[in-house]
Amino acid sequence: MTAMAPKRAQPDLSYLLDHTGHVLRTRMAAALAEIGLTARMHCVLVHAVGEERTQIQLAELGDMDKTTMVVTVDALEKAGLAERRPSSGDRRARVVVVTDRGAETVRRSMEIVDGVHRAVLDSLPEGEREVLVRALTRLAEDHLAAPVEAPVATRRARQRT
Template sequence: MTAMAPGRTQPDLSFLLDHTGHVLRTRMAAALAEIGLTARMHCVLVHALEEERTQIQLAELGDMDKTTMVVTVDALEEAGLAERRPSTTDRRARIIAVTDEGARVAEQSQKIVDGVHRDALASLPEDEREVLLRAMNRLVAGHLAVPDANPQPIRRARQRAK
């Protein structure tokens, strides 16, 4: 007797969220690359413009580890878009300050990000857009707000070369 795969009783939410997130990230990366930015660089610029923030605070907001954050800020400094400066409130802390050019680029990159998001939502009928956003916000604020503690980091499967 041949064993049969178990029947699915629920839609594959993991696949749906992962696939759409992955495709959205690739489209965002391609759109921002046209102005020489990565999504992480955009994230740091926008959050650093909101208020005085340290590199650690910005890393937490952008869900970046320390090494990735250092590389991102180095790239922003090299491009003349941001610089590390002493904090005005705590002389032991260093903040990421956005230059005038960085503020101009952040304005441009935000329009790009908004456009990528607008295009994704525009692919849905208008009455479904608000429902999707409301449902996603409920998941993010509720049941899926905090990841479970996992001693093993979750790794994405490698894509095979085509």
């Protein structure tokens, strides 16, 4: 006989947010793969296009560690979508510059990302779409804006490559 989970006093927000976030990430990954991008590559391109940003700045914007950023920029360079160049303001620093081909890819990837997001929102009744976005935005900007220190580091969900 298996033990029954105790009745919950509150909805399991951890499960709801983790599960829907995971499924959204898999759908996004599949959609971006159609044009040869990963979500990380898309993130770097979007934040680098039209801006002079270092790898460190882009890593912070995309919540990536240094190793992941190096691998991502290497892949973008290999695909001809971005290049590392000396910064115009600090010759010691190197910035990631989006190529013309990369800028076109950004346009296409933004259409894909917007389409995935639109499909998710369109799956809800019209009156619930704005409520969901407003509630999630409020949480992201306020109560859940920043992680707290925990005695044991909390790992993010593993993403398959």
